[in-house]
Amino acid sequence: MTGLPQLLKELRRRRVFRVAGIYIVAAWVAVQVFSEAFPALDIPAEAIRFVWAGAMFAFPLALMFGWFYDVTPAGIVRTLPAEHDSEHDPGLRPIDYAILVALLVVAIGIAYQQSIQIRAADTIMEHQAVIDTDPMSIAVLPLENLSGDPEQAYFVNGMHDALITELSRISGLRVTSRTSTLGFATTSLRVPDIGRELGVEKIIEGSVYRVDDTVRIVVQLVDAAADEHLWSESYERDITDVLRLQSDITREIAEQVQVVLTAEESRLLTRAGPVNPGSYEAYLRGMFHVELFTPEDMQLAVRHFESAVELDPQNALAYWGLNRVCRFQLQAGLVRPRDGEPKCSAPLLKALAIDNSRAEVHLGLALGFWLYDYDWEAAENAFSRALELNPNYAEARMFYSHFLITLHRGEEGAEQMRIARELDPLNTFTQALHGTQMVLTGLYEEGIAEVNAALKTTPGLGFGYDLLWGANAKVGRFDESLDAARKHFGITMGNQAAVDALDRGYEASGFEGAMLAAAAVLADLSKTTYIPAVEISALYQMGGEIDTAVNWLEIAYDQHDPTLPYIGAAPFFGGTAPGYHDLLRRMNLAQWIEE
Numbered sequence: 001m002t003g004l005p006q007l008l009k010e011l012r013r014r015r016v017f018r019v020a021g022i023y024i025v026a027a028w029v030a031v032q033v034f035s036e037a038f039p040a041l042d043i044p045a046e047a048i049r050f051v052w053a054g055a056m057f058a059f060p061l062a063l064m065f066g067w068f069y070d071v072t073p074a075g076i077v078r079t080l081p082a083e084h085d086s087e088h089d090p091g092l093r094p095i096d097y098a099i100l101v102a103l104l105v106v107a108i109g110i111a112y113q114q115s116i117q118i119r120a121a122d123t124i125m126e127h128q129a130v131i132d133t134d135p136m137s138i139a140v141l142p143l144e145n146l147s148g149d150p151e152q153a154y155f156v157n158g159m160h161d162a163l164i165t166e167l168s169r170i171s172g173l174r175v176t177s178r179t180s181t182l183g184f185a186t187t188s189l190r191v192p193d194i195g196r197e198l199g200v201e202k203i204i205e206g207s208v209y210r211v212d213d214t215v216r217i218v219v220q221l222v223d224a225a226a227d228e229h230l231w232s233e234s235y236e237r238d239i240t241d242v243l244r245l246q247s248d249i250t251r252e253i254a255e256q257v258q259v260v261l262t263a264e265e266s267r268l269l270t271r272a273g274p275v276n277p278g279s280y281e282a283y284l285r286g287m288f289h290v291e292l293f294t295p296e297d298m299q300l301a302v303r304h305f306e307s308a309v310e311l312d313p314q315n316a317l318a319y320w321g322l323n324r325v326c327r328f329q330l331q332a333g334l335v336r337p338r339d340g341e342p343k344c345s346a347p348l349l350k351a352l353a354i355d356n357s358r359a360e361v362h363l364g365l366a367l368g369f370w371l372y373d374y375d376w377e378a379a380e381n382a383f384s385r386a387l388e389l390n391p392n393y394a395e396a397r398m399f400y401s402h403f404l405i406t407l408h409r410g411e412e413g414a415e416q417m418r419i420a421r422e423l424d425p426l427n428t429f430t431q432a433l434h435g436t437q438m439v440l441t442g443l444y445e446e447g448i449a450e451v452n453a454a455l456k457t458t459p460g461l462g463f464g465y466d467l468l469w470g471a472n473a474k475v476g477r478f479d480e481s482l483d484a485a486r487k488h489f490g491i492t493m494g495n496q497a498a499v500d501a502l503d504r505g506y507e508a509s510g511f512e513g514a515m516l517a518a519a520a521v522l523a524d525l526s527k528t529t530y531i532p533a534v535e536i537s538a539l540y541q542m543g544g545e546i547d548t549a550v551n552w553l554e555i556a557y558d559q560h561d562p563t564l565p566y567i568g569a570a571p572f573f574g575g576t577a578p579g580y581h582d583l584l585r586r587m588n589l590a591q592w593i594e595e
Contacts, residue, residue, distance in 0.1 A: 134174050134200075134201065135201050136172055136173050136174055136201070136257065136259055137173075137174040137175075137176070137199065137200040137201045137202070138167065138173055138174070138175055138176070138200055138201070138202045138203070138204060138253075138257065139175070139176035139180075139181055139194075139195075139198045139200045139202075139203055139204070140160065140163050140164050140167065140175070140176075140178075140181060140204040140206075141181055141184050141185075141194070141203060141204065141205050141206075142157075142160055142181060142182060142184065142185040143156050143159055143160045143163075143206045143207055143208050143217070144156075144206070144207040144208070145207075145208060146207045146208065146209040147208070147209055147210045147211070152208075152210055153288070154284050154285050154287075154288035155208070155210060155281070155284055156208045157284070157287075157288055157291075158283075158284035158287060158288070159208050159215075159217060159242075159246075160178065161178055161287070162243075162246045163204070163219075163246060163249060163250070164176075164177070164178045164181075165390070166246050166247060166249075166250040166269070167250055167253065167254075167392075168390050168391070168392035168393060169250075169265060169268060169269075169359075169389065169390050169392075170250075170254055170259060170261060170265055171262060171265065171391045172259040172260055172261070173254070173257070173259055173392065174200075174392060174422070174423065175392040175423070176198050176199075176200055176423060176424070176425070177392075177394040177395075177423050177424035177427065177430075179394075179424055179426070179427040179429070179430075180198060180423075180424045180425050180426035180427050181198070183426060190227060191203055191222055191224055191227045192224060192225055192226075192227050194224065195224025195225060196224075197425075197426070198425060198426070199422065199425060200224055201223070201224055201225070202221060202222065202223060202224055202230070202257060203221075203222045203224045204219055204220070204221060204222075204253065205219070205220050205222060206218055206219035206220065210239075213238055213239045213240075213277060214236065214237075214238060214239070215236070215237055215238075215239055215242060215245065216234065216235065216236040217234075217235050217236075217245065217249065218232065218233070218234045218235075219232065219233060219235075219249055219253070220232035220233075221253065221256055221257070230256065231256045233249075233252060235248060235249060239275075239277045239280070239281075240274045240275055240276075240277055241274060242275060242280065243272035243273065243274075243275055244272045244273070244274075246272070247269045247270065247272040250269055251269050268357055275312075275315075276311055276312035276315070278311045278312075279307075279308045279309075279311035279312030279315045279318065280308070280312075280315070282304045282305070282307040282308035282311060282318070283304070283305065283308040283315060283317050283318045283321060285304040286300075286301040286302075286303075286304035286305040286308065286318070286321045287301070287321060289301040289304065290321065290324060290325060290328075298325050298328065298329070301321065301325050302322065302325050304321075305318045305319075305321040305322045305325070306322070308321070309322070309347075314354055315354075316350075316351040316354040316355035316358060316361070317351070317358070317360075319347040319348065319350045319351035319354070320347070320348065320351045320358065320360050320361050320364060322347040323344055323345075323347045323348040323351065323364045324360075324364070326340060326343050326344035326347075327344055327364065327367060330344060330371075330372075330562055331371075331562060335530065336530045336559065337372055337559055337560040337561060337562060338559060338560055341368070341372045341560065344364075344368065345368060348361060348364045348365060348368070351364075352365070357389060358389070359385075359386045359387070359389040359390035359393050359396065360386075362382050362383075362385045362386035362389065363382070363383070363386040363393070363395065363396045363399070365378075365382040366379050366380075366382035366383040366386060366396075366399070366400075366403070367379075367399060369382055370399075370403050370406075370565060371562035371563075371565060372560050372562060373560075374560075374564070374565060374587055374588075376407060376588060379403060380403070383396065383399075383400045383403060387400065392423055394419075394420045394423040394424035394427070394430065395420075395424075397416045397417070397419050397420040397423070398416075398417065398420045398424075398430055398433050400413075400416050401413040401414070401416035401417040401420060401433075401437055402433065402436070402437065402440070402566075403565075404416060405437060405440045405441060405569055406440075406565045406566055406568065406569055406589070407589070407591070408568065408569070408589075408591040408592055410440075410441040413437060413441070414437065414441065417433070417434050417437045420433075420434075421434055428454040428457050428458040429454075429463065431450060431451075431453065431454040431457075432450070432451050432454040432455070432463050432464040432467075434450055435447045435448070435449070435450030435451035435452075435453075435454065435464065435467065436451065436464070436467050438450060439451075439467055439470075439471045439571060440566070440569040440570065441569075444471050444474055444475050444571070445475065447467070447471060448468060448471050448472065448475075451464040451467055451468055451471075452468070463492065465484045465485075465487040465488035465491065465492055466484075466488045466492065468480070468481070468484035468488075469481050469484040469485040469488050470538065470542075470570060470571035470572045471571050472484060473511075473542055473571070474571040478510075478511040481511070481542075482502065482506060482511060482514055485502055485514070485515075485518070486499050486502055486503075489502070489518065493535070495522070495525075497521050497522075497525065498518045498521055498522055500521075501514075501517040501518040501520070501521040502514045502515075502517065502518045504517055505517025505518065511542075512542070512543045512544050513543075515539045515540070515542045515543035516539070516540070516543035516544075516545065518539050519536055519539035519540045519543060519545075519548075522535060522536045522539065523536050523552075532556070532559075532561055532563065533552045533553070533555040533556035533559055533561055534552075534553070534556045534561050534563040534564060534567075536552045537549045537550075537552035537553045537555075537556060537572075537573075538570075538572035538573070540552060541572055541573055542572065546575055546577050546580075547577065547579070549573075550577050550579035550580050550583070551579075553567065553573075553579075553580065553583055554579070554583065557583060557586075557587070564587070565587070565589075567580075567583070567584070567587075567589070567592075568584060568589045568591070568592030569592070581593050
């Protein structure tokens with residue numbers, strides 16, 4: 001035992017403990033720096049383990065240095081022995097220089113070896129991404145506008161969307177949704193990096209040049225992993241033949257990637273006919289404004305779609321555009337469902353009569369059957385037909401996922417959402433819907449995290465606050481629930497009176513008081529303006545007045561509220577109230593009743 005105390009005393013004298021402490025702090029700081037730097041440098045996060053390994057391997061070198069040497073203002077000197085006379089020279093001798101050089105060489109060797117491991121990890125991740133990528137996966141990047149006219153942006157966007165839509169019809173391809181590609185319009189990323197982010201094997205790049213009624217599109221096919229040019233072609237047509245132009249490009253790309261077309265796919269790609277230029281351009285302008293999602297742009301979109309129909313009563317896409325705007329207004333609660341649904345259905349039925357091969361039209365039918373008619377069988381048939389016509393239709397898969405979940409078919413719904421995320425990996429709306437799907441299947445914490453991540457990426461995204469309102473209350477985080485309710489009614493619904501009522505109620509009676517105060521304000525407002533009854537029911541439910549909540553669900557049923565199909569799965573609702581169970585049975589949702 002006398003040896004250990006003596007050793008500890010000598011370690012303290014030689015300041016080895018101090019060296020160890022300084023080294024550990026410095027290594028920890030280095031790890032934190034590299035942890036932040038690696039993502040910015042596109043180095044896999046897993047590579048940080050090699051920094052840890054290097055730090056551990058070098059630790060004994062630091063201890064050896066601390067034992068033999070001291071760092072002084074005069075430089076590095078040898079540590080004096082415990083017993084020495086005044087004439088003892090601490091200066092370095094040749095053997096000391098040799099030891100220091102050896103320590104330095106070993107330290108450099110360790111650093112070099114770990115850097116090789118980090119680079120290898122990056123390469124392995126790249127190769128793994130290539131291995132895991134579907135060889136028939138493809139993404140069409142935004143097309144470049146070479147017309148020199150910014151006013152042609154709507155036309156270039158339309159060509160980009162049309163090319164993706166045509167390719168998406170091919171069941172043998174996995175085509176990334178347009179929404180996820182838009183962020184690469186002005187990117188400085190290399191093609192391999194884009195391919196990795198989108199999870200695709202091949203990239204389509206191109207440009208559009210339009211002069212008067214002549215359209216020229218240049219496209220090239222690139223191997224994403226190798227950044228290798230595979231094929232390119234230039235196409236020029238009169239604008240009346242623009243649909244034929246899109247089909248020709250699609251067929252050529254399919255041939256280049258060697259995908260086999262079904263007989264139905266070949267038929268659809270060869271039947272494109274001429275278009276009315278004015279009608280087609282009006283449709284493209286309408287779609288350009290739809291994607292901006294503001295009330296003003298929605299009004300402009302309606303005018304363009306109506307103009308397109310007036311110029312060409314056989315323009316099925318323009319009728320579908322009118323339906324799309326109408327559905328948006330219904331979902332946003334801007335019009336009463338009973339008033340708005342006939343207005344939405346009429347143009348959709350005209351589109352179907354003109355061209356029943358459009359997946360978009362069948363999705364519109366599915367949404368109407370599901371959210372307004374509560375006809376589950378007809379809705380499922382329409383969803384299935386939409387996905388049969390366009391297997392890469394991410395939006396259809398998203399809504400089909402939710403449809404399945406509202407019918408208590410969670411596993412099927414989760415699979416559809418997985419495919420949707422794969423097709424549209426960078427779309428925050430898809431991410432928020434995925435988070436909603438998680439909450440609807442009982443994965444509250446995971447869903448809350450996913451929706452919060454989407455809102456962090458896109459702060460202006462109103463969708464999702466209602467989900468956070470209910471899910472946070474479900475797990476007992478009432479402060480977060482109240483904050484989400486404020487944002488839902490203030491941002492999504494644009495109802496400041498409800499927000500003020502939440503604050504007054506909370507100050508007077510806490511969380512339940514906040515819910516009941518807002519419910520009373522909205523119930524009063526509903527006498528003179530349209531307020532979705534489901535919103536009021538949810539407030540009463542979370543305020544503890546269950547019978548009143550069920551009464552408002554009955555009003556929602558009479559109104560054909562588009563949110564009502566969610567009542568079995570949504571965290572706002574539940575319980576054993578007889579009226580609630582009776583409503584579930586009438587809606588053919590008895591599978592949600594706990595026996």
